[in-house]
Every structure is written in C-alpha cells, then in structure tokens.
Amino acid sequence: MKKVKLSEIALAAGVSRATVSLALRGSPLIAKPTAERVRAVAERLGYVYNRTAAALRNRxxxxxxxxxxxxxxxxxxxxxxxxxxxxxxxxxxxxxxxxxxxxxxxxxxxxxxxxxxxxxxxxxxxxxxxxxxxxxxxxxxxxxxxxxxxxxxxxxxxxxxANVEGAYQAVRKMIELGHRRIIFIGGEPYTSPWFDRVKGFKRAMEESGIELPSPWYVCSEVSVAGGASRVDEVLQMRPVPTAALCYSDTVAFGFMLGLERRGIHPGRDFAVVGFDDLPESRLWRPPLATLACPxxxxxxxxxxxxxxxxxxxxxxxxxxxxxxxxxxxxxxxxxxxx
Amino acid sequence: MKKVKLSEIALAAGVSRATVSLALRGSPLIAKPTAERVRAVAERLGYVYNRTAAALRNRxxxxxxxxxxxxxxxxxxxxxxxxxxxxxxxxxxxxxxxxxxxxxxxxxxxxxxxxxxxxxxxxxxxxxxxxxxxxxxxxxxxxxxxxxxxxxxxxxxxxxxANVEGAYQAVRKMIELGHRRIIFIGGEPYTSPWFDRVKGFKRAMEESGIELPSPWYVCSEVSVAGGASRVDEVLQMRPVPTAALCYSDTVAFGFMLGLERRGIHPGRDFAVVGFDDLPESRLWRPPLATLACPxxxxxxxxxxxxxxxxxxxxxxxxxxxxxxxxxxxxxxxxxxxx
DNA sequence: TCCTCCCATTAGACCGATTTAATTATACAC
DNA sequence: GTGTATAATTAAATCGGTCTAATGGGAGGA
Structure with missing residues (x-):
C-alpha cells in the first residue's frame, strides 16, 4: 500500500521532482512533450496527489x-x-x-x-x-x-x-382576510430569525390596532413534532385564535396535522401560514401558504x-x-x- | 495575522521545539512543571495546533x-x-x-x-x-x-x-388484512434497497399465490413530490389496487396526499405502508404504518x-x-x- | 569562435509538527 | 570520587509537494 510520490515519478520519468510538480499542475514552464511524458508516468504508477503536503507548503x-x-x-x-x-x-x-x-x-x-x-x-x-x-x-x-x-x-x-418583512406581509394579509386573533407558533426563541419574524408579526398587528392575544407566541422545536406539540395549548386559549403564522413549513405541517386530529380543518376553520416554501408545501392538504425564500x-x-x-x-x-x-x-x- | 508556531512557543518558554510538541500533547516524557509552563505560554500566545503539518508527518x-x-x-x-x-x-x-x-x-x-x-x-x-x-x-x-x-x-x-424481510413482512400483513391488489411505489430503481424491497414484496405475493398486478411497481424520486406524482398512474390501473407498499415514508406521504386530493382516504379506502419510521410518521393523518429501521x-x-x-x-x-x-x-x- | 539571450530543467530551502537517537542532568550506590 | 541507571531535554531528520534562484544547453548574431 505504499503511496507513490513525486520523487518516484521523477525517477521513472528521468526528470527532477520540481519538473514533475510543475508538469502535473500544467505549468507553462515545462515543455509540452516532457509534461506529457510525466503525466503518463504518473498515471501508470497510480499517483494520487497529496493535498496535505501541498497545503502545508502553500498555507x-x-x-x-x-x-x-x-x-x-x-x-x-x-x-x-x-x-x-x-x-x-x-x-x-x-x-x-x-x-x-x-x-x-x-x-x-x-x-x-x-x-x-x-x-x-x-x-x-x-x-x-x-x-x-x-x-x-x-x-x-x-x-x-x-x-x-x-x-x-x-x-x-x-x-x-427578509424575516421582518415576510412575517409582516403574512400577518397583513391575514388581517385583510378578516382575522383578528392571530398567533405566532414555533421556532427557537432568541435566534435572530425567530426574533425578526416575531417582530414583523407584532408590527403588523400593532399597525392595524389589533390587540395581541396572550400569549401571542409559543415556541417549539423546528420540526413537525414541534408544531404538533403546541396545538392543544393554542386551542385552549380564549378567545381561540383563528389564524397562525408558523416559524417554518415543518412547524406548520405539524400544527395542521394536530388541528385535523382534533377535527379542525386548516384552510377552512383555521388559517395557517408557514415559512420556507418546501417543495412539498404546495402538495399538502390543504396546500400550505408560505413565505418563500429559496x-x-x-x-x-x-x-x-x-x-x-x-x-x-x-x-x-x-x-x-x-x-x-x-x-x-x-x-x-x-x-x-x- | 501571523500564526504562532511551536518554535515561537519554544523561544518564549526557553525550551526546544521538541519539548513543546511533547508537552502540548501531554507526553509523560516531559516533567510536569515544564509542561505546565509550556501550556501557559501557548495559551498566552494564542497558539492554534496545525493539523496539516501533523498530518503530513504522521501520514x-x-x-x-x-x-x-x-x-x-x-x-x-x-x-x-x-x-x-x-x-x-x-x-x-x-x-x-x-x-x-x-x-x-x-x-x-x-x-x-x-x-x-x-x-x-x-x-x-x-x-x-x-x-x-x-x-x-x-x-x-x-x-x-x-x-x-x-x-x-x-x-x-x-x-x-433488512429490506427483503421488511417488505415481506409488510406485504404478508396486507394480505392477512384481505388485500390482494397490492403495488410497490417509488424508489430509485437498481439500487440495492429498491431491489431488495421489491424482492421481498414479490416473494410475499408469490408465496400467497397472488397474481402480481401489471405493472406491479412504479418508480419515483425518493421524496414527497415523487410519491405524489405516481398517484394518477396507480388509480388508473384496472382493477385498482387497494394497498401500496411505499419505498420510503416520504414517498408514502406524497402518495397519501395525492390520494386525499382525489377524495380517496388512506387508512380507509386504501392501505399504505412506508419505510423508515420518520419521527413525523406517527403524527400523520392517518398515522403511517411503516417499517422502522432506526x-x-x-x-x-x-x-x-x-x-x-x-x-x-x-x-x-x-x-x-x-x-x-x-x-x-x-x-x-x-x-x-x- | 565567442558572447548573449532564452528556454527548459533542477537543486535545495521551505512549510510546521513529530520522533528517534543522542545528550545532559539528577539520583543513587559503592 | 566514580560508575550506573534514570529522567528530562533536545538536535536533526522526516513527511511530500512547492517555488525561487541557479544551472545547463542551444540558437542566433557578431
């Protein structure tokens, strides 16, 4: 299993180590026929370039x-x-x-x-x-x-x-569609995207003079399970929210599954919007509205x-x-x- | 931005390069007080170990x-x-x-x-x-x-x-539940897991003396979209299958979404089984039966x-x-x- | 023939840590 | 004081490419 190195190619090709090095990297300093010969020998010997050595020298x-x-x-x-x-x-x-x-x-x-x-x-x-x-x-x-x-x-x-603007946009649209009791669901708190989405959410609510529900956000792991785990909590709020902006599409999926399990139909009884626009979001039942950011x-x-x-x-x-x-x-x- | 190296630590600590190298790696060859001093100097100078150099030497x-x-x-x-x-x-x-x-x-x-x-x-x-x-x-x-x-x-x-056994098990169960027209859905053909799952599928069908539908498998990308894309094809078969073993849970998700979109309820009108047992599989509507392999x-x-x-x-x-x-x-x- | 210039090639230092073999220091016994 | 064993330290070669500065060889001009 001995590794072939430049010096062995040099020996076999009858040139120096330096020539081999330059030839293999296609340096114009080396004459075409020589380079060709060196390349052939390297190939024949099964040479594998050693990036570690090169990295050391090149920093x-x-x-x-x-x-x-x-x-x-x-x-x-x-x-x-x-x-x-x-x-x-x-x-x-x-x-x-x-x-x-x-x-x-x-x-x-x-x-x-x-x-x-x-x-x-x-x-x-x-x-x-x-x-x-x-x-x-x-x-x-x-x-x-x-x-x-x-x-x-x-x-x-x-x-x-663009998290602030995205969330803002979504909530404005919800309000335009008649929703008043809207909640923000999921996400790792105190990460910047969570904070910014919450911020856009709050801004849209306040600008429209709508009172924030209490609590107005619940956090969760960013996953289907995370979204599903918060459904009961949300449904126990009084008055019950009618719309949710979810931290991500995966959270939205989980939330929608949870709603359905309790006989509430997302897209009819409850509005849901996600973040990300995963490829499957448009395939869901109902198709998931979302903030697309490729x-x-x-x-x-x-x-x-x-x-x-x-x-x-x-x-x-x-x-x-x-x-x-x-x-x-x-x-x-x-x-x-x- | 100059990087600190062993020789600089050696100089500052009044020992040789070799001593520094050994000390930092906790060699018993170096006396405790010396090692301690060297470590302190390295820390003070902000030394970062260079794995590239070590890798070259150590192969x-x-x-x-x-x-x-x-x-x-x-x-x-x-x-x-x-x-x-x-x-x-x-x-x-x-x-x-x-x-x-x-x-x-x-x-x-x-x-x-x-x-x-x-x-x-x-x-x-x-x-x-x-x-x-x-x-x-x-x-x-x-x-x-x-x-x-x-x-x-x-x-x-x-x-x-254990793909052959898994698929075999699932199909036996389907047959036990009364299904006869069963199809295999999804997966990259000519990969070993695809081949083995198909094999287990076929074996279970043949052992039970059930005729394979034609076609008895359809392939797809391993994704929700992949599963969803094969639904029409399956529903157009005559007689229509009543059960599907899917290559993966993601394929099963897509397939179930597609069924629902066409007014067919998986878990009632159509049996579906996946492979993988993703964390969300148990959360789905209906909860997805699947072959768990962590x-x-x-x-x-x-x-x-x-x-x-x-x-x-x-x-x-x-x-x-x-x-x-x-x-x-x-x-x-x-x-x-x- | 001698000198110059240019092109191709090469010797050898270098990158930064590791390790062997050698050296120095320390301890202990006689 | 000498010798021996042991512990601590170190000089120097090494890993395998890279690159600079030096060398060699040939063409062309005078």
Whole structure:
C-alpha cells in the first residue's frame, strides 16, 4: 500500500521532482512533450496527489468549513446542497459539522476547523452565541460568513431571509382576510430569525390596532413534532385564535396535522401560514401558504460572499437579505363568519 | 495575522521545539512543571495546533469522508447525525459530499477524499456504481464501509436495513388484512434497497399465490413530490389496487396526499405502508404504518465498523443488516368489503 | 569562435509538527 | 570520587509537494 510520490515519478520519468510538480499542475514552464511524458508516468504508477503536503507548503488547504445549527431542518439541507455544488465546482472540499443547537459543540467545531486550517467558514450560529464566542475566528483572521442567523450588534458578513418583512406581509394579509386573533407558533426563541419574524408579526398587528392575544407566541422545536406539540395549548386559549403564522413549513405541517386530529380543518376553520416554501408545501392538504425564500439562493449567496473574501475582497461587512415572498395557497383562508 | 508556531512557543518558554510538541500533547516524557509552563505560554500566545503539518508527518489526517447519494432524504440526514456524533467524540473531522445520484460527482468526491488523505470513507454508492468504480479505493488501501446500499457481487463491509424481510413482512400483513391488489411505489430503481424491497414484496405475493398486478411497481424520486406524482398512474390501473407498499415514508406521504386530493382516504379506502419510521410518521393523518429501521443505528454501526478497520481490524468483510420492524398504524387498514 | 539571450530543467530551502537517537542532568550506590 | 541507571531535554531528520534562484544547453548574431 505504499503511496507513490513525486520523487518516484521523477525517477521513472528521468526528470527532477520540481519538473514533475510543475508538469502535473500544467505549468507553462515545462515543455509540452516532457509534461506529457510525466503525466503518463504518473498515471501508470497510480499517483494520487497529496493535498496535505501541498497545503502545508502553500498555507492554504482549499477547504471550507460549514457549521450548521440544525441540519435535520430540510431548509438547511437544501441550502447546504447549493453550497456544496459551488464548492465542488472549484475543486474545494467541505468540512461539515452540525452543532445541533449546542454552543459547546459549535465552539469545538470552530476550533477543529481552525486547526485544520480551513480557508473560510460558513456558520449558522446557535442561539446563545455572542460576539466573544466568535472572537477566535476574528483573531485567527479566518474569513467567515454567517447565514440564516446573525448576532445582534456584531457587524459581519451575513446572508439570510427578509424575516421582518415576510412575517409582516403574512400577518397583513391575514388581517385583510378578516382575522383578528392571530398567533405566532414555533421556532427557537432568541435566534435572530425567530426574533425578526416575531417582530414583523407584532408590527403588523400593532399597525392595524389589533390587540395581541396572550400569549401571542409559543415556541417549539423546528420540526413537525414541534408544531404538533403546541396545538392543544393554542386551542385552549380564549378567545381561540383563528389564524397562525408558523416559524417554518415543518412547524406548520405539524400544527395542521394536530388541528385535523382534533377535527379542525386548516384552510377552512383555521388559517395557517408557514415559512420556507418546501417543495412539498404546495402538495399538502390543504396546500400550505408560505413565505418563500429559496434556500439555494441563501446558500449560493453565502458561499459566494465567502469566496470573494478568500479572493482578497476587503470591503466592509455586507448584510444581504433575500426577499421573502408570500405564496398564497388554500391554507390561508378568510376568517369564517360567525 | 501571523500564526504562532511551536518554535515561537519554544523561544518564549526557553525550551526546544521538541519539548513543546511533547508537552502540548501531554507526553509523560516531559516533567510536569515544564509542561505546565509550556501550556501557559501557548495559551498566552494564542497558539492554534496545525493539523496539516501533523498530518503530513504522521501520514494520518484524522479525517473521515462521508459520501451520500441523496441527503435531502431525511433518513440520511438522521443517519449522518449519528455518524457525526461519533466522529466528533473522537476529535476527528468529517469531509462531506452529496453525490446527488451522479456517478461522476461520486467519483470526483472519492478522488478528492483520497487526495486529502482521509483515513477512511463511508459511502452510499449511487445506482450505477460498479465494483470497478471503487477499485481506486481498494488500490489506495483506504478502508471504506458501504451503507444503505451495497454492490451486488462485491464483498465489502456493509451496513443497511433488512429490506427483503421488511417488505415481506409488510406485504404478508396486507394480505392477512384481505388485500390482494397490492403495488410497490417509488424508489430509485437498481439500487440495492429498491431491489431488495421489491424482492421481498414479490416473494410475499408469490408465496400467497397472488397474481402480481401489471405493472406491479412504479418508480419515483425518493421524496414527497415523487410519491405524489405516481398517484394518477396507480388509480388508473384496472382493477385498482387497494394497498401500496411505499419505498420510503416520504414517498408514502406524497402518495397519501395525492390520494386525499382525489377524495380517496388512506387508512380507509386504501392501505399504505412506508419505510423508515420518520419521527413525523406517527403524527400523520392517518398515522403511517411503516417499517422502522432506526437511521441512528445504521449510522453508528457503519462508523464503528469503519473505526475498527482504522484500528487495524483485519477480518473478512462484514455485512450487517439492521432489523426492520413493522410498526402497525392506522394507514394500514383492512381491505374494505365490496 | 565567442558572447548573449532564452528556454527548459533542477537543486535545495521551505512549510510546521513529530520522533528517534543522542545528550545532559539528577539520583543513587559503592 | 566514580560508575550506573534514570529522567528530562533536545538536535536533526522526516513527511511530500512547492517555488525561487541557479544551472545547463542551444540558437542566433557578431
């Protein structure tokens, strides 16, 4: 199992190590016939390029770190896909960690990636993350881009959905359809998207002079189970809400399933709107109205911003918000007349 | 942004590079007070261990490659999670690629990982993969474990679900409940789990002397959309099937949504069984009967087998099948009486 | 023939940690 | 004081590419 290295190719081809190195990378310094011969020998010997050695010398690993907070969420899965696609195209590799909402795991992941010498990091910070927690990245001078979640007061590169506007839009529409008792359901509290969605929600209610129900939001894990787990609580409120803005489509799915189980028909007796526009949302019964913000856009924008930094882009931090568009579907029904 | 290295710590602590190296790794060769002093200096200077350099010297990167075929499938997401957990615990890193059912991408990923010098690889091969395609891994002597899918005739380490038995079990149950016109829905054809599930399906039908409908299976993408897209086709068959075994829970979800849209109630008018037992399956309306095979078990078994190989385990290839257990829920209803 | 210029090739230092073999310091016995 | 064993430390080679500066060889001009 001995690995073939440059010096062995050099020997076999009757040239020097330097020539082999240059030839294999297609340097114009090497004459065409020589390069061709070297390439053939390398192929014949089954040579595998050693990126570790090259990385040591170049101080560049061509590796990107991706730290997610919750990749069981299909939105993140879709996002990662587009990140991966871009990275693959450039012949780079992806170091991946799911911090699973644990600060400790996240910090360990960052440390690991620094030790591996990643060229840059894409990070969706867990909820308790402070500016100090990321100080190690700043000190190490490793470029990073936050995605989906930002850290209030910490001015960094960031890409995420237009959460305030999205939620605002949805609630305005609900009000326009006659709803007055509206509630916000699900999400990890004290993450920026949760906070911003709640903010847009509240703003729309207040602007219309509608009193907020009490409580006016309930939190949950971002999953079908999370949404389903809050149904009883909501139905026990008096007066009972008639509409819900859900933190995500998955939460909305769970909530709708829970409603149905209790004989309440979403899209007729209860209006539901989600966030994300997953591919299956339009297939649901009823089709789920939702705030569409393509995960692929978030992903490719984030990785592009990072790659620009790696190429030496020096400007001030950029904050990019991807537009959230309300997709009207049957689950967003008018208030029933009493 | 200059990086601190061992020699600088050595200088500051008044010892040699070798001492620093040993001290930081807690070697018993170094006297306690010295080690303590060195550690303090390293801390003060903000030293970050350079794994690239260590990897070059040690010929070991402490990195594992994970190549998935379709990680938008929630089953894989859950599986990856348990893999990650195990790897993290051991201070190793994960190089991740989603081949997205493309052989070309898969081969590129394998090449990349070899160049990065991963210690081992977990691979879910795309459908066209042949033994020759993985020859490069064998030649390079890099241990690998296949998961979820195997390659017929290629005797390697493998961990996956008990697909034949699972499908067999489900179909027997359907027959017991009075169903005769049963169809298999969804999945990527010519992957081993598809083939094995279809095989178990067929075996159960034949053993009971029931004629297979024509066609007796339809394929689809493994997703909600995939399942939904096959409903019309199935309902147009004559005689119309009364039960379906679906390739996965996601396919089953899509299929059930499609049935409902056409006014057919799964769990009453049509029996449906899935594969995987996703956390939301029990929450569905109706709750989805399914073949449970915990993704975390598959994942942790696969990574453990790989780690054993890395520790020098030399035995013959091991094939491990994780039991699939039929979870009876409302979607698996008896045949209605005509 | 000699000199210059240019192109192709190469020697050798380098990246930063690891480890072996050697050296120095310390302890203890005789 | 000498010798031996043991503990602590270190010099230097090493991992495998990369790249700069130097070398060699051939063409062309005078």
């Amino acid at each position: 560049k690993t061509h590796t990107i770190g991706l730290v997610e907070a919750n990749f069981k969420n299909p939105f993140f899965a879709a996002m990662s896909e587009s990140v991966e696609r871009e990275i693959e195209q450039r012949g780079k590799a992806l170091l991946f960690v799911d911090s699973a909402e644990s600060l400790q795991r996240q910090q360990k992941a960052i440390q690991l990636m620094l030790e591996h010498g990643v060229d840059g990091i894409l990070l969706c910070p867990v909820r308790q993350t402070t500016q100090e927690d990321l100080g190690i990245l700043v000190k190490a001078g490793v470029p990073f881009v936050l995605f989906s979640r930002y850290i209030p007061g910490f001015n960094t590169d960031y890409v995420g959905a 995960p692929s856009k978030v992903g490719s924008m984030a990785i592009r911003m990072l790659l620009e930094r790696l190429d030496g882009e020096e400007g001030p931090p950029r904050r990019v918000e991807i537009q959230s568009e309300l997709v009207q579907r049957d689950s967003l029904c008018p208030m029933w007349n009493t | 070991k990167t402490h990195t594992i490659g994970l190549v998935e075929a379709n990680f938008k499938n929630p089953f894989f997401a859950a599986m990856s999670e348990s893999v990650e957990r195990e790897i993290e615990q051991r201070g190793k890193a994960l190089l991740f690629v989603d081949s997205a059912e493309s052989l070309q991408r898969q081969q590129k990923a394998i090449q990349l990982m070899l160049e990065h010098g991963v210690d081992g690889i977990l691979l879910c091969p795309v459908r066209q993969t042949t033994q020759e395609d993985l020859g490069i891994l064998v030649k390079a002597g890099v241990p690998f474990v296949l998961f979820s899918r195997y390659i017929p005739g290629f005797n390697t380490d493998y961990v996956g679900a 993704p975390s078990k598959v994942g942790s078994m696969a990574i453990r087998m790989l780690l054993e190989r890395l520790d020098g385990e030399e035995g013959p290839p091991r094939r491990v099948e994780i039991q699939s257990e039929l979870v009876q829920r409302d979607s698996l209803c008896p045949m209605w009486n005509t």
